[in-house]
Amino acid sequence: MGDEKGKTDMEFSRKTAQSDASQQPGQAGNGPVLTERKTRNILIVDDEKLFAFLFARLLRSRGYKASFVTNAEKALTRLNNERYDLVIVDIKMDGKSGYDMIKEIRGQYGAQSPTFLVGTGVEFSLSNQEMEELKIYKIIKKPFPRPSRLFKEIEAAIQSHTTA
Numbered sequence: 001m002g003d004e005k006g007k008t009d010m011e012f013s014r015k016t017a018q019s020d021a022s023q024q025p026g027q028a029g030n031g032p033v034l035t036e037r038k039t040r041n042i043l044i045v046d047d048e049k050l051f052a053f054l055f056a057r058l059l060r061s062r063g064y065k066a067s068f069v070t071n072a073e074k075a076l077t078r079l080n081n082e083r084y085d086l087v088i089v090d091i092k093m094d095g096k097s098g099y100d101m102i103k104e105i106r107g108q109y110g111a112q113s114p115t116f117l118v119g120t121g122v123e124f125s126l127s128n129q130e131m132e133e134l135k136i137y138k139i140i141k142k143p144f145p146r147p148s149r150l151f152k153e154i155e156a157a158i159q160s161h162t163t164a
Contacts, residue, residue, distance in 0.1 A: 072101035
């Protein structure tokens with residue numbers, strides 16, 4: 001199985017939009033967790049292929065446009081061809097690390113780079129200044145928290161990108 005590329009998603013079906021009209025961003029439920037009607041584009045970069053595939057699928061089920069790649073080099077290619085609102089990155093990967101990838105993207109795109117949400121199963125920390133310079137919204141320890149909390153973090157990261 002190759003890398004999964006998210007198919008074009010309808011923003012909302014009428015039924016979903018009506019049933020979820022009162023849902024607040026980040027709330028648990030079957031419908032989208034979007035703060036606006038615009039579909040947010042998320043790239044997952046993780047060398048654990050099954051995890052990345054399932055995570056992208058979960059995000060799409062919540063109304064996001066989501067795709068994944070399994071290494072930093074493929075992520076750099078994707079970022080050259082498509083705009084992302086958020087990149088969720090595993091820090092420890094085979095080949096180029098997530099940290100090195102983020103530094104390269106920030107160097108290449110500057111203020112136009114996406115916001116990053118970092119996932120890690122190992123001890124990893126940065127100063128607040130370095131996180132701000134690299135546009136890292138937050139570092140989240142794996143395994144990820146329960147879905148409702150994770151979706152709140154994703155929405156907050158996207159909001160920080162749209163208001164930056």
